[in-house]
Amino acid sequence: MEDGAGDDLYQELWRLCAGPLMDVPCVQDRVFHFPPGHIELAEMESDEVYARITLQPSSDTDPLDPNPICSEKPKQKFYSFIKTLSTSDTSTHGGFSVLRKHANECLPQLDMTMENPTQELVAKDIHGVEWKFKHIYRGHPKRHLLTTGWSSFVAAKKLVAGDSFVFLRGENGQLRVGVRRLNPLQSPTSSSVVSTQNMRLGVIVTASHSVMTNTMFVVCYKPRFVSIF
Amino acid sequence: MEDGAGDDLYQELWRLCAGPLMDVPCVQDRVFHFPPGHIELAEMESDEVYARITLQPSSDTDPLDPNPICSEKPKQKFYSFIKTLSTSDTSTHGGFSVLRKHANECLPQLDMTMENPTQELVAKDIHGVEWKFKHIYRGHPKRHLLTTGWSSFVAAKKLVAGDSFVFLRGENGQLRVGVRRLNPLQSPTSSSVVSTQNMRLGVIVTASHSVMTNTMFVVCYKPRFVSIF
DNA sequence: TTGTCGGCGGAAGGCCGACAA
DNA sequence: TTGTCGGCCTTCCGCCGACAA
Incomplete structure (x- = not known):
């Protein structure tokens, strides 16, 4: 989306909009044998921020393996x-x-x-x-x-x-x-087309299918609604 | 939502908004052994109309059984x-x-x-x-x-x-x-949280689960996107 | 018949300093 | 220091008939 220096700023902006308690952990993911890799995003309509986490099943059994991706320090103030x-x-x-x-x-x-x-x-x-x-x-x-x-x-x-x-x-x-936002904007779709039940089932099936076929899949992590999945 | 006479009007309004080719069939459903029953709706944001169809698996094997629900005639002009x-x-x-x-x-x-x-x-x-x-x-x-x-x-x-x-x-x-609308409003969620893949899988699982446990389930039928499901 | 325009009056937007909490 | 207000100017809204396609 942007040249190198700008990416740091977007990441910091994401943190500020999500709130101080909402940092996305990326070290413990390894414990569940999923090499991490995520991307911060925001909804087009409400600017609600969320993280999209791409997971791939792994046979690596050492949960203490240090994670090089998270060890980088921010370069600017x-x-x-x-x-x-x-x-x-x-x-x-x-x-x-x-x-x-x-x-x-x-x-x-x-x-x-x-x-x-x-x-x-x-x-x-x-x-x-x-x-x-x-x-x-x-x-x-x-x-x-x-x-x-x-x-x-x-x-x-x-x-x-x-x-x-x-x-x-x-x-x-x-x-x-x-x-x-103090009170999140309610999404028009949440009350109509997309049932939580269907989504939940879809996620479960996607995950198990991913494990069986050893393919990648994606989870969306929304700070406001962590408890849904 | 309304007294009796008003319901006719809402149904007619739904037809007009969906377009003349978009009538929801309710007779052939029986062929697939699902006693029909549906309700017309519209999205809160875009007013895009769709039908929510409640299906229940049935052991009835006679596809020619006339359907009393659809034989009613509209009462007013x-x-x-x-x-x-x-x-x-x-x-x-x-x-x-x-x-x-x-x-x-x-x-x-x-x-x-x-x-x-x-x-x-x-x-x-x-x-x-x-x-x-x-x-x-x-x-x-x-x-x-x-x-x-x-x-x-x-x-x-x-x-x-x-x-x-x-x-x-x-x-x-x-x-x-x-x-x-000439061009449908694009939903903000369609490009972010809800993946078509997850929805499709969720529907399939919901349907098979319904058949196995002989419980009711619901499908949304959107005239603009019939091919999705 | 009906799509578009200029005119015009009124409502809302929006920049300013004043003032008090 | 900073939230809210009155003043005032400007922009835009929106109702009207004129006119031409």
């Missing part, structure tokens, strides 16, 4: 904040109020010699879609705001007060934005 | 039209232009002694949700239009030029509205 949205933040009346601490730590520096310093921020969400925001420092007393572009983001992501806005900057200056 | 939406119909600039023939045949009569005769139409969609439209006969030359309320319907149903608007009136004066 990240600057990020998460803010719970106020009523004003999500209202169509105005923009987004950036807390001073967040602005100082995470937003690119403004030229403070100007009367009303302003800049355009261009950030990508977890799908790689670009979002533009006007960042301005104005008012009395002075404050940081996101104005033009913010309301489109709120509408497109269907954000309401209580949801959280995720912002991330890499050392190289690349920006990412994301969303963490 | 329906007045309906389907119009392909023009660019103007779906534009936010104005309302919906009702073809004269359609207005004469299907819309409730206006009081033509008025200068600009108008009335409010209240119609339910396939979910039972009410939609209100202002119907007015005005302009030079005179024409039938749906104005206030129409744009909300277009936005909510995500209609674009080329899609079709379905209108239905029963003898009792009850009104129904529906939608038939």
Whole structure:
């Protein structure tokens, strides 16, 4: 999807959107004789993040074999904040109020010699879609705001007060934005076509078929609904 | 969902939204030793219609046994039209232009002694949700239009030029509205969580399990994607 | 007959500082 | 410091008849 440096940022964005307790383990997988390999994703409609884990049955019986894939360290430093949205933040009346601490730590520096310093921020969400925001420092007393572009983001992501806005900057200056919802958007399909029962049976059959024929299969791991499978 | 007379209308609405070639057969089911019984539905998001068919394995071996359920005749007459939406119909600039023939045949009569005769139409969609439209006969030359309320319907149903608007009136004066799309809305889940493979396997297992244990099971029949199952 | 347009009035969007919690 | 509000300007919505295909 992106050049090398960007992948780190997407992975960090995924972590931020999923929440601190939702890291996907990849070492213990070996205990069940499945060499790991997973990919982080997000739903198109809700931006709900999930992990797709590709599993292949293995005859390797040593669960203590160190896993080279997980031993890599992140190479760059990240600057990020998460803010719970106020009523004003999500209202169509105005923009987004950036807390001073967040602005100082995470937003690119403004030229403070100007009367009303302003800049355009261009950030990508977890799908790689670009979002533009006007960042301005104005008012009395002075404050940081996101104005033009913010309301489109709120509408497109269907954000309401209580949801959280995720912002991330890499050392190289690349920006990412994301969303963490207070109440997940209900999927239209969950109530109609796809029965949980059918899915569960399908997964079981797929897994056993995979073991018998020694072929690969895929599991989707959704932080919000871990207990389903 | 509704009192008796309304059910007929919903069934007719389902037929109109699915298209003339999409009637759900219910006689030949017997040939496969499944006493029939189905219910028409529509997806919450796209209004795509489908049929949910409940099947129970049967030891009855006479395929020619007449089916009493399908021999009933509809009791009331329906007045309906389907119009392909023009660019103007779906534009936010104005309302919906009702073809004269359609207005004469299907819309409730206006009081033509008025200068600009108008009335409010209240119609339910396939979910039972009410939609209100202002119907007015005005302009030079005179024409039938749906104005206030129409744009909300277009936005909510995500209609674009080329899609079709379905209108239905029963003898009792009850009104129904529906939608038939040129290009189906792609479901966000179809590209992510739910794999066709898992669904297919789930259905097969459910069916064989049903036969073995002689219990009921359910199949969803979607006119647009008959070939999937 | 009916699709599209210009005109226009009103509602909502959205940028601003004021102010108080 | 920052959530909310009144003010005000602009954009877009949406109802109208005109007009031509």
